[in-house]
Amino acid sequence: MIATKSRSDLKQNREKNLREMEEMSLREVSLDIKNLTKIYPTPKGEYVVLEDLNLRVREGEFISIIGHSGCGKTTLLTMIAGLNEITGGQILLNEFPITGPGPDRGVIFQSPSLFPWMTALENVLLGVRQVFPGGSKKEQQDICKYYLSKVGLEDSFFKKASDLSQGMQQRVGIARAFALKPKILLLDEPFGMLDSLTRGELQDVLLDVWNREKITAVQITHDVDEAIFLADRVIMMTSGPKAQVGDILKIEFDRPRDRKQILEHVDYYKYREYLIDFLEH
Amino acid sequence: MKAKAIQLLNYSGFSWAVPIVKLASGEDIKQQFTILWKRIGMPFCAIVLFLFLWSVAAKNVQTSLGVLPGPVMVYHQANVLWQEHMGERTKAREFYARQDARNTAILQQNPDATIKTVSYPGKATYIDQIITSLKTVFMGFVIASLIALPIGILCGSSKNVMTALNPIIQVLKPVSPLAWLPIVTMVISAVYTTNNGWFEKSFIISALTVSLCSLWPTLLNTAMGVASVNTDYINVARVLQLSPFKKTTKVVLPATLPLIFTGLRISLGVGWMVLIAAEMLAQNPGLGKFVWDEFQNGSSDSLARIMVAVITIGLIGFMLDQLMVALQRLVSFE
Structure with a gap:
């Protein structure tokens, strides 16, 4: 663990962290968002959600994006996913611009979004078949079963998705995203609809699988504790309209992380205070 | 087994029969009878009342084909129609039996003879x-x-x-x-x-x-x-x-x-x-x-x-x- 930090230390880091992002060498950057702008046309004229937003994410890094609701977090994520059109600027994934949705970006949606008429296995298999069309049926199934087991569903392969609890459904959602072997994981408040106990459980499950795969991950959340526990860096977005990256906080806890240790760490509360302070002003 | 039967009844639209299954399996009699009364007894009463009103009202309506038939006459005609159907079926069976017998007889006499089979010409029941x-x-x-x-x-x-x-x-x-x-x-x-x-x-x-x-x-x-x-x-x-x-x-x-x-x-x-x-x-x-x-x-x-x-x-x-x-x-x- 690192040496304890004072609050002013964290504040001074602001400029440094923002500058560091600009200076990141392109080789280590996985996701590169350049001058991203999003404008929604409304009857009262144009509404600028994001303006000239810049963000770079390292290969294998886990970042959390927090901000007030309505600040454009979800707009940002859906644009990275390719589900939402870009008005201006560019999003590069491994140096290739994003033009539409694709399975190289595994999305974990806020609601589990499983197909209720399929079993857990079939839900994962649908994507795996798309990504590994050359594999034999057994190979494809084995991939699905591996990830379903990793999220703790080894007994529920053949259960209908509609028969699973919300928490279990979201576990399938996690397995589905990882099984695609994506270049990047996009998580849109994935645990927002769960009760706090299940949420904690699923954060552990997510981190456990993520620690093995180290896939670049971008997570949207409004839960400060979740952001700190999961991320290497927390990106704070200014409130909209014309939202941008307001501040960046490095979370310097070692991995793999243990919830209990982190909760007992002095820095945890400083990080927490800093984030809440940002959100309240 | 019981749960399966109940599920089957529910799926097939016979949910009113569920209390009978529950009764047969020895669940609380009084409670199941109340449900049974509501699900079967009440509609049954309504039907009886309807038939009664129908028969009373029908008697008072004179048409050119005689009095408007009540439930009893309709039931009688339903029976008649069924009897006609059964009668036609028997006749058809006999017709085919006779035809087969005739054809086998012809074939026995002369195996090369051309035989004809006719379908039963009776009217549709x-x-x-x-x-x-x-x-x-x-x-x-x-x-x-x-x-x-x-x-x-x-x-x-x-x-x-x-x-x-x-x-x-x-x-x-x-x-x-x-x-x-x-x-x-x-x-x-x-x-x-x-x-x-x-x-x-x-x-x-x-x-x-x-x-x-x-x-x-x-x-x-x-x-x-x-x-x-x-x-x-x-x-x-x-x-x-x-x-x-x-x-x-x-x-x-x-x-x-x-x-x-x-x-x-x-x-x-x-x-x-x-x-x-x-x-x-x-x-x-x-x-x-x-x-x-x-x-x-x-x-x-x-x-x-x-x-x-x-x-x-x-x-x-x-x-x-x-x-x-x-x-x-x-x-x-x-």
């Missing part, structure tokens, strides 16, 4: 008419579904197609079968001249009329269902880059199935209602023709026989509906 009606409605329903489902999917997936077709659909939807029938009759008479013996012309006319009237609920429900598929499902399909075909078969159709079945259920109900009218006018053998023939016949039994047909039509319509409900429950994923 009431049960035959019911079977013909069921075949016709089924045929019409299948044709309607084959037309309505693809167009419905198309309308649901593209707003432009929906906007383009909507006026046509809305105008054709309320047209009565009686208006379609002359057109269908003329068209089929002009087009269907092959007479290969697969279908009677009148059968096709009735079936097509049924289709024309019953395809709209399926079409509109399918369109609505496809258009309102959960956007999350569509997003998942987009992220996985499913081909349009895969997207339709794996995501859109399963998600829409409950609504499609609601449409099919309404369509079948409409189709059955339309069929009777179509058969009456197209002279397709079936329940409609039976009613028409009895009306023309004008014997003292005719009104009672028509009432038997009315009750039969109602019961079959009810059973068809229950069948669709059972199917709908099977495909519903919620």
Whole structure:
């Protein structure tokens, strides 16, 4: 663990962290968002959600994006996913611009979004078949079963998705995203609809699988504790309209992380205070 | 075992029989009897009351064919119709037995002799008419579904197609079968001249009329269902880059199935209602023709026989509906 930090230390880091992002060498950057702008046309004229937003994410890094609701977090994520059109600027994934949705970006949606008429296995298999069309049926199934087991569903392969609890459904959602072997994981408040106990459980499950795969991950959340526990860096977005990256906080806890240790760490509360302070002003 | 039986009853539309199963398995008698009274006893009382009012009222209505028949006379005629049917069946069996005996006798005398087999020339009984009606409605329903489902999917997936077709659909939807029938009759008479013996012309006319009237609920429900598929499902399909075909078969159709079945259920109900009218006018053998023939016949039994047909039509319509409900429950994923 690192040496304890004072609050002013964290504040001074602001400029440094923002500058560091600009200076990141392109080789280590996985996701590169350049001058991203999003404008929604409304009857009262144009509404600028994001303006000239810049963000770079390292290969294998886990970042959390927090901000007030309505600040454009979800707009940002859906644009990275390719589900939402870009008005201006560019999003590069491994140096290739994003033009539409694709399975190289595994999305974990806020609601589990499983197909209720399929079993857990079939839900994962649908994507795996798309990504590994050359594999034999057994190979494809084995991939699905591996990830379903990793999220703790080894007994529920053949259960209908509609028969699973919300928490279990979201576990399938996690397995589905990882099984695609994506270049990047996009998580849109994935645990927002769960009760706090299940949420904690699923954060552990997510981190456990993520620690093995180290896939670049971008997570949207409004839960400060979740952001700190999961991320290497927390990106704070200014409130909209014309939202941008307001501040960046490095979370310097070692991995793999243990919830209990982190909760007992002095820095945890400083990080927490800093984030809440940002959100309240 | 018990749970399975109850589930089966619920799925097949016999949920009123559930308390009987529970009674048989020794659950709280008093409670189950209360439920049983509510589910069976009350409707039973209503039916008895209805029959009573009917018989009282019918006695006071004099028609040119005699007094309006009450329930007893109708029940009697139902029996008569059944006896006629059984009688015809026996005659048919005897006819074929005689024919077979004659043919074997001929073949024994001269193995090279050409023999002829004739099908029984007796008239169609009431049960035959019911079977013909069921075949016709089924045929019409299948044709309607084959037309309505693809167009419905198309309308649901593209707003432009929906906007383009909507006026046509809305105008054709309320047209009565009686208006379609002359057109269908003329068209089929002009087009269907092959007479290969697969279908009677009148059968096709009735079936097509049924289709024309019953395809709209399926079409509109399918369109609505496809258009309102959960956007999350569509997003998942987009992220996985499913081909349009895969997207339709794996995501859109399963998600829409409950609504499609609601449409099919309404369509079948409409189709059955339309069929009777179509058969009456197209002279397709079936329940409609039976009613028409009895009306023309004008014997003292005719009104009672028509009432038997009315009750039969109602019961079959009810059973068809229950069948669709059972199917709908099977495909519903919620």
